[in-house]
Amino acid sequence: MNNSVLVTGSSRGIGRAIALEIAQAGYSVVIHYRKERSQAEELQKHIASIGGNARLLQFDVTDRDQCKQILETDIETHGAYYGVVCNAGIIRDGAFPALSGEDWDSVIHTNLDAFYNVLHPLIMPMVRRRKPGRIVTLASVSGLMGNRGQTNYSASKAGIIAASKSLALELAKREITVNCVAPGLIETEMTDDILSKEVMNMIPARRAGKASEVASLVKYLLSPEAAYITRQVISVNGGMC
Numbered sequence: 397m398n399n400s401v402l403v404t405g406s407s408r409g410i411g412r413a414i415a416l417e418i419a420q421a422g423y424s425v426v427i428h429y430r431k432e433r434s435q436a437e438e439l440q441k442h443i444a445s446i447g448g449n450a451r452l453l454q455f456d457v458t459d460r461d462q463c464k465q466i467l468e469t470d471i472e473t474h475g476a477y478y479g480v481v482c483n484a485g486i487i488r489d490g491a492f493p494a495l496s497g498e499d500w501d502s503v504i505h506t507n508l509d510a511f512y513n514v515l516h517p518l519i520m521p522m523v524r525r526r527k528p529g530r531i532v533t534l535a536s537v538s539g540l541m542g543n544r545g546q547t548n549y550s551a552s553k554a555g556i557i558a559a560s561k562s563l564a565l566e567l568a569k570r571e572i573t574v575n576c577v578a579p580g581l582i583e584t585e586m587t588d589d590i591l592s593k594e595v596m597n598m599i600p601a602r603r604a605g606k607a608s609e610v611a612s613l614v615k616y617l618l619s620p621e622a623a624y625i626t627r628q629v630i631s632v633n634g635g636m637c
């Protein structure tokens with residue numbers, strides 16, 4: 397059975413935790429990276445050492461032609477994916493008056509345009525499998541509530557939520573679910589500079605989340621047991637909203 401799941405941005409952070417968690421659950425993982433081949437290879441070796449199966453794919457999610465070419469070639473060789481986790485993302489924070497056009501564009505391109513760039517080449521092959529499939533996208537608490545200093549990031553994540561809900565409507569009768577996971581503050585390189593005592597006091601649970609806590613939910617949403625869950629936004633945020 398082809399149970400391949402592509403996880404974008406899985407050489408580190410939340411993506412890495414997702415790749416590891418789902419490999420342990422028996423999925424064949426397509427580890428995607430942009431720059432860090434050595435980290436991606438290290439993860440692939442780690443997955444092999446625990447008896448899992450993973451291969452590597454490199455592309456920039458902002459490059460539409462590259463996504464199409466590499467993804468189409470990969471599924472020609474290995475078959476259409478069972479699941480896709482759209483995880484790659486960036487922040488370029490700043491108060492709105494100080495935000496450059498480049499800060500705006502790079503966040504929208506990486507976080508929102510990637511929804512189209514990555515999923516568009518993959519959807520019809522998934523539909524043609526005529527089997528259940530799973531899409532999980534990573535949004536954020538900022539995409540639900542907005543956040544000071546994150547107009548660009550909040551807009552990109554709100555866009556992901558709306559795009560995911562719309563795609564879920566289109567794919568529901570094909571047994572392909574589309575859900576969004578909205579983390580709060582999770583300990584990764586992305587949040588290294590943000591995790592102060594003041595910020596912790598804003599979290600009812602009084603701690604940052606772990607990447608593995610996001611990964612557990614993603615694993616569940618990928619599972620056969622989650623077949624009747626679609627078009628949902630599920631938060632992992634220690635009670636932030």
Ligand code: NDP
Binds near residue numbers: 485578
């Ligand atoms: P990290 O910064 O730790 O990792 C981001 C990943 O995205 C990296 O693997 C990176 O690859 C990849 N990436 C970034 N830009 C591109 C690109 N243009 N093309 C391909 N890959 C790219 O982030 P997190 O693990 O913290 O975040 C993962 C997701 O979770 C993101 O979508 C983020 O917005 C979301 N999220 C995170 C929260 C948190 O608190 N950490 C909270 C809410 C949501 P490379 O190293 O090659 O650039």
